[in-house]
Amino acid sequence: MICKICDSKKIFELINLGRQPLANKYPKNKYEISKEKKFYLKILFCKTCRSAQIKKIIDRKYLFEDYYYLSSVNKKLKSHFEKLAKTLTKYKFVIDIGSNDGVLLRPLKKLKIKALGIDPSINVGKIANDNGLKTFIGFFDKPIIKEILSKYPKPDLIVASSVVTHLDNPKKFAKNIKLLLEKNGDLIIEIEYLQNILKNLEFERFYFDRPFYYSAYSINNLFKKVNMSLYDIELIEAHGGSLRCYIKNIKDFKKTIRCRNILNNEFKKLNINSFKIFNNKIIKEAEKFKYNLLRFKKQKNTVIGYGAPARVSTITNFANIDSSLIDYIIDDSPLKQNRYSPGKHIRILPKKKNINNKIQNVIVFAYEYFDDIKMKFNKYNVIFFKPIPFKRIK
Known part of the structure; x- marks a missing residue:
């Protein structure tokens, strides 16, 4: 290998x-x-x-041609990109790779910053275009770069949020960034942070849509090969703890002190032993989650989930949890409603008529947004739990 x-x-x-x-x-x-x-x-x-x-790498075309995740449905994520847009006013032309339904393009447009998106999903890209947010539908490869450069100048900023983790060929991606980006231009990448995944026992963040899980160390390594420089890093709250990496289209651009500190820390702490410890702990946590659901059901409780992000699939299939243990899951995205969770086939329903006084326990799968979720139940006496590590949350 x-x-x-x-x-x-x-x-x-x-x-x-x-x-x-x-x-x-x-x-x-x-x-x-x-x-x-x-x-x-x-x-x-x-x-x-x-x-x-x-x-195992699954064909990207099969995964993304018909997609069920809309970034703008998520209020917290929407706010995250609105704040990011306000920091980008110095740039003349921005390209957002993996632009989804235009969650960053929309605030950029309001700020009168010229921008366009690239997204592989036909149905989601159409939503953005229908809302007047120019989006090229397709994978970020040489044909789409050629098409863009035939109509537009090179951007002085490229943004790729939660994108590099979904790639099947990171080296090709780095070369294509180099090809599209203006000389001396910036690349901003946001990644779910591998070190946080291990620390917080978030095994649910592993699934086939995302073949790669990065540290700052690996991002530095990847772009160094195409003569680009990781020069700064921010720790941000998105997706339960992420890195925002700033990469300059210049060889050997000077790194900030915090960037150097994070790289040194990872070199010491990310190792084989940390993965072995993580593996032992997640097996126990999956067993604990199932044990407590069985306990609730013995008490004749109605147990529901809230939020059907992709992690629901990894958790429920690894822990062997089906509709006998979770009655249904509520999700705010219309694209997921009246469908079933992958593998274990728990019903996914809209909020309307499905939040009621029959519910005793709510498993908060979309736990980063618990404050918003909790407000939806303020008329009812329910107990909330985070699935992994299993614990009550208030």
């Missing part, structure tokens, strides 16, 4: 989350359930560049 980021042979299989379906494919009927495929979700760790990778 070879690391797909740095080509190192020092890569080891350390975690096996069992057979898992595709986490963002929500079947709507028995026929679609019968066509569902499962694959072994095995996690590799590269000792050289401090990255984690999924062993």
